[in-house]
Amino acid sequence: MRGATRHATWAACAAAVALAAIGCGGGGNSGGASGVFSSSWGDPQNPLEPANTNEVQGGKVLDMIFRGLKRYDAKTGAAENMLAEKIETSDSRNFTITVKDGWTFSNGEPVTAQSFVDAWNYGAGLRNNQKNAKFFGYIEGYDKVHPDSGSQSADTLSGLKVTGPHTFTVELNQKFSTFPDTLGYVAFAPLPKAFFDDHAAWVSKPVGNGPYTVESYTKGSQMSLRRWDGYPGDDKARNDGVDLKVYTDNNTAYTDLMAGNLDLVDDVPAAQLKNVRSDLGDRYINSPAGIIQTVAFPFYDKNWDTSDALKVRQGLSMAIDRGQITNTIFQKTRTPATDWTSPVLGAEGGFQDGLCGEACSYNPSKARKLIEEAGGLPGRQIKLSYNADMGSHKEWVDAVCNSINNALGNDTACVGNPIGTFADFRNQIGRHKMPGPFRAGWQMDYPLIQNFLQPLYYTNASSNDGKWSNKDFDQLVDQANATTDQAKAVRLFQQAEEVVRDNMAAIPLWYQNGSAGYSERLSDVALDQFSVPVYNEIKVS
Amino acid sequence: MGRYVVRRLLQMIPVFVGATLLIFLMVNVMGDPIAGLCGDQQCDPATAAQLRREFGLDKPVWQQYLTYMGNVFTGDFGTAFNGQPVTELMAGAFPVTIRLTVVAILFEIVIGIMLGVITGLRRGRPVDTGVLLFTLVVISVPTFVTGLLLQLLLGVEWGWIKPSVSPDAAFGELIVPGLVLASVSLAYVTRLTRTSIAENKRSDYVRTAIAKGLPRRRVITRHLLRNSLIPVVTFIGTDIGALMGGAIVTERIFNIHGVGFQLYQGILRQNTQTVVGFVTVLVLVFLVANLLVDLLYAVLDPRIRYA
Numbered sequence: 001m002r003g004a005t006r007h008a009t010w011a012a013c014a015a016a017v018a019l020a021a022i023g024c025g026g027g028g029n030s031g032g033a034s035g036v037f038s039s040s041w042g043d044p045q046n047p048l049e050p051a052n053t054n055e056v057q058g059g060k061v062l063d064m065i066f067r068g069l070k071r072y073d074a075k076t077g078a079a080e081n082m083l084a085e086k087i088e089t090s091d092s093r094n095f096t097i098t099v100k101d102g103w104t105f106s107n108g109e110p111v112t113a114q115s116f117v118d119a120w121n122y123g124a125g126l127r128n129n130q131k132n133a134k135f136f137g138y139i140e141g142y143d144k145v146h147p148d149s150g151s152q153s154a155d156t157l158s159g160l161k162v163t164g165p166h167t168f169t170v171e172l173n174q175k176f177s178t179f180p181d182t183l184g185y186v187a188f189a190p191l192p193k194a195f196f197d198d199h200a201a202w203v204s205k206p207v208g209n210g211p212y213t214v215e216s217y218t219k220g221s222q223m224s225l226r227r228w229d230g231y232p233g234d235d236k237a238r239n240d241g242v243d244l245k246v247y248t249d250n251n252t253a254y255t256d257l258m259a260g261n262l263d264l265v266d267d268v269p270a271a272q273l274k275n276v277r278s279d280l281g282d283r284y285i286n287s288p289a290g291i292i293q294t295v296a297f298p299f300y301d302k303n304w305d306t307s308d309a310l311k312v313r314q315g316l317s318m319a320i321d322r323g324q325i326t327n328t329i330f331q332k333t334r335t336p337a338t339d340w341t342s343p344v345l346g347a348e349g350g351f352q353d354g355l356c357g358e359a360c361s362y363n364p365s366k367a368r369k370l371i372e373e374a375g376g377l378p379g380r381q382i383k384l385s386y387n388a389d390m391g392s393h394k395e396w397v398d399a400v401c402n403s404i405n406n407a408l409g410n411d412t413a414c415v416g417n418p419i420g421t422f423a424d425f426r427n428q429i430g431r432h433k434m435p436g437p438f439r440a441g442w443q444m445d446y447p448l449i450q451n452f453l454q455p456l457y458y459t460n461a462s463s464n465d466g467k468w469s470n471k472d473f474d475q476l477v478d479q480a481n482a483t484t485d486q487a488k489a490v491r492l493f494q495q496a497e498e499v500v501r502d503n504m505a506a507i508p509l510w511y512q513n514g515s516a517g518y519s520e521r522l523s524d525v526a527l528d529q530f531s532v533p534v535y536n537e538i539k540v541s
Numbered sequence: 542m543g544r545y546v547v548r549r550l551l552q553m554i555p556v557f558v559g560a561t562l563l564i565f566l567m568v569n570v571m572g573d574p575i576a577g578l579c580g581d582q583q584c585d586p587a588t589a590a591q592l593r594r595e596f597g598l599d600k601p602v603w604q605q606y607l608t609y610m611g612n613v614f615t616g617d618f619g620t621a622f623n624g625q626p627v628t629e630l631m632a633g634a635f636p637v638t639i640r641l642t643v644v645a646i647l648f649e650i651v652i653g654i655m656l657g658v659i660t661g662l663r664r665g666r667p668v669d670t671g672v673l674l675f676t677l678v679v680i681s682v683p684t685f686v687t688g689l690l691l692q693l694l695l696g697v698e699w700g701w702i703k704p705s706v707s708p709d710a711a712f713g714e715l716i717v718p719g720l721v722l723a724s725v726s727l728a729y730v731t732r733l734t735r736t737s738i739a740e741n742k743r744s745d746y747v748r749t750a751i752a753k754g755l756p757r758r759r760v761i762t763r764h765l766l767r768n769s770l771i772p773v774v775t776f777i778g779t780d781i782g783a784l785m786g787g788a789i790v791t792e793r794i795f796n797i798h799g800v801g802f803q804l805y806q807g808i809l810r811q812n813t814q815t816v817v818g819f820v821t822v823l824v825l826v827f828l829v830a831n832l833l834v835d836l837l838y839a840v841l842d843p844r845i846r847y848a
Contacts, residue, residue: 423577
């Protein structure tokens, strides 16, 4: 449809509009009768490298063009072997990994043990500036390849050894029983030699081993992915390809869907939630994702680190009417949280409905009593900080503050504290300058209870923004990581979560759903637990 | 004329330096951009320090500015956070925005001046009142209302156009967005032309021209219009820069990947290199457009001469 014909149609349309004349039909779908469909996309923030992608837009593409050792089941979230033949360990510290034979990258290069080891060494290396480097932090030798300061003194992780064309061993620097289940994360994807030989060319047109290949990529506007017919896996693409189109605004993407100009929108704008059901009917998906929103506290501030402050935190949690806020502001696309993980884990994976108990149910009179017993709010008023640029946080922050103010009978007990940009928000958190509680969102990296607890609440952990620290919690997490029995590990993590509850280390607010809408051409559309469409399953009619 | 141009070009240097310095300081005040690069997670300190070193953010601001300006003069506008050189972003964004601006300016010139001439010649008649009312409405309705409304009506309800513009952004696709972008300025052009024409209609040289028995058409285009265009040209000239930089709203609504989109993302991601680079070029566009307007005066009115 490119080129002359389209220009002609356009010229005709243009003339029609300019002269206010009637007629000229809307151009029809790009791609015509073929099995290629279009989907909305956002401009990735970082260069497209597996270990450098930490946001959903880049991750979406990598999920289509890469397959790792494990893959998370789109429905259950269970980590299943993909390229891994087997992963063996006897002590939860030394792992022997066997890679399946017969897999290749789409440029013909075979996927071997070396492809993984090279990729992981690259991902961990400090000089490569990979933003996901910390995922390799459990592997022996990480401190040499990625020291906290100074330059790296080794190029390869000493804990990785290639023992055969399709086998390698991993030695960790501590026991980590659920390590194999983390290997479905995109940072652990294998890389072809082409990546290292001509890095610039690879980044401008990535080559992977997944069901799709990149046909063309115009940065900032469109990526065309096509089915790779030589793909050896059993999750082959059931469509001919996907055109990912960058939208400046998700409202425009939604308008395009309504006009029949786009097939799939994987982020229905908040403003459209009211009429999305009447617009799309059953072509609207609203399904749980591994995302939880919480309110975190600055424990580095003395006012918040007292025994009275615990009562204040519990009181605040009881003062928030989660049910009403999720119904009215989010149109039921969020579910009130009753623990600190996510329902996508399932009961077996560690999700415990109602773990928070009384402390998370709305009880304004008790909230008021608790806070009065504690001698009132620290500093008489709390400022709830959030970034005002993205994600429409203002609305719910105002609603939460309102709810708290009503419960306490004080119009100025809680005020929102907007911070201009996300970067500045992160900046102030990083410098420990928060004037009070602040919004915290956590999107899981992999569907494990460990991922909802350890990075957020372990002493000095990477995302422990409030600097909460508790010996009992740390000890339970260590025990859980050391145990080889996975069911026992989950139970220990749940005990650790109880410590989080008893101390109200953060107030859980709600679990977030993923939302999507699609055109009549598509069927079998579903979102996985990361709220990304399962592209390869989608059928085009 | 030559000396005048040289003098004007020399005057641009302090304006240029001052404007870029201001933008540079403003973006820097916003804080450390690296903090936002790792999403909701904390960047690990070693990688953050390494990135900061690579982008030169660990140096004092004055030094960053000097290095930056030094590089700009060799044509190097730095690298955006996604690894693309800023010049590459510009090469993608500016042609699109220029096309959009050209469409908008054409609308302003053709429709704006035409309506202005018609109403100026028929002051007080129903046509005049009608157009005046119409322009009043256009001026008072914000661009995003016009844009969203046209998008909904023409794009979704009637299906005459596609609601969003494709990445190639051909001229045809830009007609509706261009009209939206031009709408407010178009109303101003109409009103400016109308006043100017109405005033000059009574002047001596027009009466002389009519008395000479020149055809009405020639009187209007050669004598009346040419003189009346001076304020209009001034307005349109300054509008070029304003349209290019101010297209953010229109570009967002119609999904146009132009300068506005890049600037918006640059600001959100606090990407100093992108923001300063694009603003620098926009400042240049403003300055050159102003110079061209001043030079056009002499063409329109032979009495104006530059020493």
